[in-house]
Amino acid sequence: MSTSPNNLAHLDSTLNSLNGGLHEARHGATRSINSWIDTLKVSADTKLNGVAHELENLKDLLDLPMPDTSQLSQSLTKLGEHTIKAAAGADGATADKLQQLGQMLSSAAGQLK
Numbered sequence: 001m002s003t004s005p006n007n008l009a010h011l012d013s014t015l016n017s018l019n020g021g022l023h024e025a026r027h028g029a030t031r032s033i034n035s036w037i038d039t040l041k042v043s044a045d046t047k048l049n050g051v052a053h054e055l056e057n058l059k060d061l062l063d064l065p066m067p068d069t070s071q072l073s074q075s076l077t078k079l080g081e082h083t084i085k086a087a088a089g090a091d092g093a094t095a096d097k098l099q100q101l102g103q104m105l106s107s108a109a110g111q112l113k
Contacts (some may be wrong), residue, residue, distance in 0.1 A: 080106030
């Protein structure tokens, strides 16, 4: 993932949303997830394919009237893992924000167990 100002702003927005907790994050999640899927699909970095795929899975789960918390937890865990791996290949502020996001996603998954 590039360190463009748009990507950094997008990461900041996602981190701020998750800082409010899962309940607050769910309100804007679909829009944010769609935006991330679009961003990742145009990326030349094939390591981000796992993130994009899992985001699509998470979006499908969130679209259900009563999402299964176990499945949500699994999806958030996978997203956290993929995001932390992506951080290892990123530079500077992007790497730091991806690492933080990966940890927050893993923590959110733990809240659902």
